[in-house]
Amino acid sequence: MASISIKSVWKYYGDTPAVKDLNLECLDGEFVCILGPSGCGKSSTMRMLAGLEHITAGDILFNDKRINDLPPKDRNLAMVFENYALYPHKSVYDNMANALKIQKVDKATIDKKVKWAAELLELSPLLDRKPLELSGGQKQRCAIGRAIVREPELFLFDEPIAHLDAKLRAHMRSELKIMQRRLKTTMIYVTHDQLEALSMADRIAVMRDGVLQQVGTPSEIYNQPANQWVAGFIGEPAMNFLDCSLTESNGHLHLSHNAFSFALNAEHIAKLNGSAKEHSQVHMGIRPEHVTISARATPEHPIKGEVLVTELLGGDLLVEANVNDTRVTIKTDPDYIADMGDTCYLGMDTSRWHLFERESGVSLI
Amino acid sequence: MKDQLTEAFVSTKAIFRDGGLVIDAPAGARNAALSNRFYFYLMMPAIIVLAAITLYPFFWLIYMSLHTVDLGLADDTWNNLKNWTRLGRDRKFQEGWWLLLKYSSLCMFFEVTLGVMIALILNRSRYEKILVTIFLMPMMMAPVIAGLVWYYMYNSTFGWYHWLMQSLGILGDKSILGSSSTAMIGIVMVDIWQWTPLIILIVLAGLKRVPRDQLEANMVDGAGDIRNFFQVTLPNLYPFLLIAILLRFMDNFRFIDAILVLTGGGPANSTKILPTYLFDVSFSFFKLGRGAAIALTLLAVTIVLGMILVRVFERPSSTRSNSGGT
Structure with missing residues (x-):
């Protein structure tokens, strides 16, 4: 097992930086997801960890040992590729046995390990098949099998389930998580799918344009996003952002939008820590599930809006409403009945909003 | 087509x-x-x-x-399969086959080995495009001209190749084409010189198609460069090698121009590979019927060999990629 630390790592392709000053720690046995949109540098990071890409600057340490210049074969890690990268001319068995054969492990041990992995991944009846004769899910399990028979110190997964259909993907998510818990191997998993990251990882590292935005547990990333970009990237449907300003009247701080105004409570003010003045222009962010909707004005639903469209998603109903030319998405019960053009009243859970500085997007509350 | x-x-x-x-x-x-x-x-x-x-x-x-054909002087006459039955007793015909197979195998072995090695080097070179153009030059030459050029290089009086080999003590006074034990090597070398570029070209195209993630997966699995070549690159090259070998096989089976210029089948018939003998029978002795029978044996064997090669190499896995899909 290995702990990994990435220290001030840079990656340039020609003059284009792909990874900028990345610092990331990964504890022994931890499942870390690197999450970000395509082109954010997550795959470059993984390839540098695997030794497939030269590190332009900085260090990568495995168990406090610098491995920058070690070739992939000496790093004792296993990688699962996005396109599986199975050897098409070899059977499933030989694909899985490949690494052990290279290590010159004796035949009986190879056989035992491959059979064990096949059992774990339910591949036993398919061991004689060629990759072309496998379905997507089977190929993917074969690729994982190839990785686990080696019992490496580190697993690298590069969007391994991106090509599976939705149902199989959900199944594989839980399978992977169970497998990682069972093997207790350090795992770094790259994905652009927030659902994968949130559901599987111990910790998530969110990247954008080569820069690490935030590292934290799934709930930290979801509930306390470090900036507006992370807040908008995580969560489906995306967080609502409203242009607001912080104003002071009668000695009270107010958050004002052109349709409403809230007084800030003591907790908010404490978090703002007196910086309200410099940050009078803010974005208020609130997730659709923290906005409530009602057909009639009540003290809890003071903000008037107009229903634009509704979307029924089985157990949830998404309502998109227009509040003084700002679009707000609300996630509510499917029994709420609304038609296009209906007047509605919205309430916001003031304990769940976020304030972001409008220019920089830095989180204030 | x-x-x-x-x-x-x-x-x-x-x-x-x-x-x-x-x-x-x-x-x-x-x-x-x-x-x-x-x-x-x-x-x-x-x-x-x-x-x-x-x-x-x-x-x-x-x-x-099936007939005795007499170039229009007399009518073609049915001859009770005499053209065919005679082949069984024709020593030169059998010898011609043996020499053709020897010649083709030697050419193929060296051309494929050299072609793959040079293609591998070129594929990693920064000057690939220029180098490929240079390497392709021999292929652009008409085979007769290539034959003539080498004929002069082999010449025991003024040929620089002969001078070089003589200086190294490898050859004696006799030209490489002058002795029945070495003449075959002489014509094989011309073929290698002229046709290795074709293999390079085809293998280079194949190398561009070798899936990078398979190479990388194998590297992560612990393979070094050599193992990676034999385990990933070569299997992925099979379809391309098949095309190359097939093309060269067919070429060799109708190969005649350079040999006619270099040795004319001599000395002592040591380079009289079947197509050369066929040329003699049909166009020196004008036995067109017998020539046709020899040509048909060549055709039949070409077809059979082609089918075997396709069968051997056409493993579904090596012709298609396994990426993606569900």
Whole structure:
């Protein structure tokens, strides 16, 4: 097992930086997801960890040992590729046995390990098949099998389930998580799918344009996003952002939008820590599930809006409403009945909003 | 060409069937039938031309092989398969086959080995494009000219190749073509010089198609460069090597120009590979019927070898990528 630390790592392709000053720690046995949109540098990071890409600057340490210049074969890690990268001319068995054969492990041990992995991944009846004769899910399990028979110190997964259909993907998510818990191997998993990251990882590292935005547990990333970009990237449907300003009247701080105004409570003010003045222009962010909707004005639903469209998603109903030319998405019960053009009243859970500085997007509350 | 046409045919059909264009199935089927006929008409001119220049001569060849053909002086006469039965007793014919196989195998072995090695080097070179152009030059030369150039290089009085080999003590006073024990090597070298570039070209194209993630997966699995070559690169190159070897095989079976210039089949018939003998029979002795029979044996063996090669190499896994899909 290995702990990994990435220290001030840079990656340039020609003059284009792909990874900028990345610092990331990964504890022994931890499942870390690197999450970000395509082109954010997550795959470059993984390839540098695997030794497939030269590190332009900085260090990568495995168990406090610098491995920058070690070739992939000496790093004792296993990688699962996005396109599986199975050897098409070899059977499933030989694909899985490949690494052990290279290590010159004796035949009986190879056989035992491959059979064990096949059992774990339910591949036993398919061991004689060629990759072309496998379905997507089977190929993917074969690729994982190839990785686990080696019992490496580190697993690298590069969007391994991106090509599976939705149902199989959900199944594989839980399978992977169970497998990682069972093997207790350090795992770094790259994905652009927030659902994968949130559901599987111990910790998530969110990247954008080569820069690490935030590292934290799934709930930290979801509930306390470090900036507006992370807040908008995580969560489906995306967080609502409203242009607001912080104003002071009668000695009270107010958050004002052109349709409403809230007084800030003591907790908010404490978090703002007196910086309200410099940050009078803010974005208020609130997730659709923290906005409530009602057909009639009540003290809890003071903000008037107009229903634009509704979307029924089985157990949830998404309502998109227009509040003084700002679009707000609300996630509510499917029994709420609304038609296009209906007047509605919205309430916001003031304990769940976020304030972001409008220019920089830095989180204030 | 014929194959391409059939393929186009089949794929058009597939588009109509699988492309999701068809909403009303019966009408779609009618459409498909209509278009197929339309495509068939489009192909007719090509089919007619092909038939005229390949099928007609082919049947004419069979006809000739069954008759005594006397170049128009007398009528062709049926000779009770004499052209064929004579082949069984014809020592030069059997020798010709043996020499042809020896010649082809030697050429193929060195050309493929050298071609793959040079292609691997070029593939990693920064100056790939320029170097490929330079390497391709021998291939652009007419085989007769190539033969002549080497003929002079081999010359024991002023040829620089002969001078070099003599200086190194490898050759004596006699030219490499002058002795029946070395003449075969001489003509093989010309073939290697001229046709290795073709292998380089095809293998280079193949190398571009070797999936990078498979190479990387193997590296992560712990393979070094050499193992990676044999485990990933080479299997992925099989279809390309097949094309190269097939092309060279067919070339060698009709190879004659450079040999005629270099040795004319000598000395002491040591380089009289079958196509050269065929040339002698048909166009020196003008035994066209017997020549036709020899030509047909060549054709038959070419077809059989081609089929074996396709069978050996056509493992489904090596011709298609395994990426993606569910």
